[in-house]
Amino acid sequence: MLCLGIESSCDETSAAIVDSKRNILSHIIYSQIPEHQKYGGVVPELAARAHILAIDQVVQQTLEKAGKTINDIDVIAATAGPGLIGGVLIGWLAATGMAQATGKPLVAVNHLEGHALVPRLHAAAANGGDGATSVEFPYLLMLASGGHCQILLVRGVGQYELIGQTLDDSAGEAFDKVSKMLGLGYPGGPIVDKRAQLGNATAFHFPRPLCDKPGCDFSFSGIKTAARTFLERATAPYSDEFINDFCASFQAAVVDCIINRLENAMRDARVIAAAPKTLVVAGGVAKNSAIRAAMERLAAAHGIVFAAPPMNLCTDNGAMIAWAGIENYRLGRVVHSPIAPRPRWPLTEL
Structure with a gap:
């Protein structure tokens, strides 16, 4: 099983392809740190705009690096919250569009659960x-x-x-x-x-x-x-x-x-x-x-x-979202009707 995971909840636009055997086939992270450094922190509006500009290229590079096309993907997963809602919406809408266009199952991943489960991918x-x-x-x-x-x-x-x-x-x-x-x-x-x-x-x-x-x-x-x-x-x-x-x-x-x-x-x-x-x-x-x-x-x-997690999987990344997508898909937790991304989404409400 191959899962394409998309993360955009803060200042990283990231995508990854992970398989059910815990292999990371490709992983691309576009970091916005240079854009935010002069402000001493993340500016939500700038972050959302940067996600818009980067998301298509990041996904395409992820597929190319793995030697795959969207047709090879079995499951699509994306962060649906919590996070800066402008950024969350960009990644979620991109994933939703691909899922609707291809008929692939879609998993809404809680960003915090991505962090919580990534040690099961790689520790x-x-x-x-x-x-x-x-x-x-x-x-x-x-x-x-x-x-x-x-x-x-x-x-x-x-x-x-x-x-x-x-x-x-x-x-x-x-x-x-x-x-x-x-x-x-x-x-x-x-x-x-x-x-x-x-x-x-x-x-x-x-x-x-x-x-x-x-x-x-x-x-x-x-x-x-x-x-x-x-x-x-x-x-x-x-x-x-x-x-x-x-x-x-x-x-x-x-x-x-x-x-x-x-x-x-x-x-x-x-x-x-x-x-x-x-x-x-x-x-x-x-x-x-x-x-x-x-x-x-x-x-x-x-x-x-x-x-x-290894150092490269501690900060926000697409691999953790792809793995959380696989773990949730195995339990049948897929999106069957439109959902609204959430800026706040405690793990205890899953």
């Missing part, structure tokens, strides 16, 4: 290299991106139980904001991670919100506010040593919060009853080296396996 070692492991249900998932931060018990396709979530900012948003405060650029996560590896993680004392509280919910706004307060008291321009130490200290606080909440999640009665054998991280923040390493240590301490 890598904590350092992002080889060392793949098979991820079977159930598993405990840390889903962290620029817009979301959740701990989920994944029981199966479409079966997600929310264990904890952020009460304010996402981890990815906090990384981007701190990078912007320091004048490091966008996207901030990879830049902060790289600078943190050169710094002293104890140079600045950041708060660890909620870490002294029961439960599994996160709060990152206090860490972000502390960063702003520190910088308001400092004298710009900041030295490289200052920036490296600041990034290392900030990142250590975020990692501590994530691990603390995951520790609590592992003691949650629902998680204990499900007895997951794998701890998974997914989403754009899953590229962070410190988070991956800390979660790998946590998994080992609890006698379970750690898994994460």
Whole structure:
């Protein structure tokens, strides 16, 4: 079975062809980062226009790279939400048009489920290299991106139980904001991670919100506010040593919060009853080296396996949508009548 997957929920126009044996035949990503960098973040209107200009070429290149035509495709899948609705509409309408023209079955994929299931397509070692492991249900998932931060018990396709979530900012948003405060650029996560590896993680004392509280919910706004307060008291321009130490200290606080909440999640009665054998991280923040390493240590301490997508499948991509399309198609979850894409679509509403 071949599935053509299309992703357009934010600032990447991407398409991929994946087969039911977990092979990625082709994968094209057109990134809009250069268009948004000067604004320090994604501008929704610009993103939608860029998707319009790129979508046809991205799909055509994906088919050509795989040596296929649309007639060779068995299933078409596309993100139907959540995300920036202008971008979501572009990808969804393109997929709908192809499905109607060819009579191919169409699958509406929840973008977050794409992230949640992609470790079942390809899972890598904590350092992002080889060392793949098979991820079977159930598993405990840390889903962290620029817009979301959740701990989920994944029981199966479409079966997600929310264990904890952020009460304010996402981890990815906090990384981007701190990078912007320091004048490091966008996207901030990879830049902060790289600078943190050169710094002293104890140079600045950041708060660890909620870490002294029961439960599994996160709060990152206090860490972000502390960063702003520190910088308001400092004298710009900041030295490289200052920036490296600041990034290392900030990142250590975020990692501590994530691990603390995951520790609590592992003691949650629902998680204990499900007895997951794998701890998974997914989403754009899953590229962070410190988070991956800390979660790998946590998994080992609890006698379970750690898994994460390869680095190129952490951020938004068409391959994860194609694989989620295959997983849902196997269960008969196809579109039979017109649906409206959704800017908000919690996993718990699948």
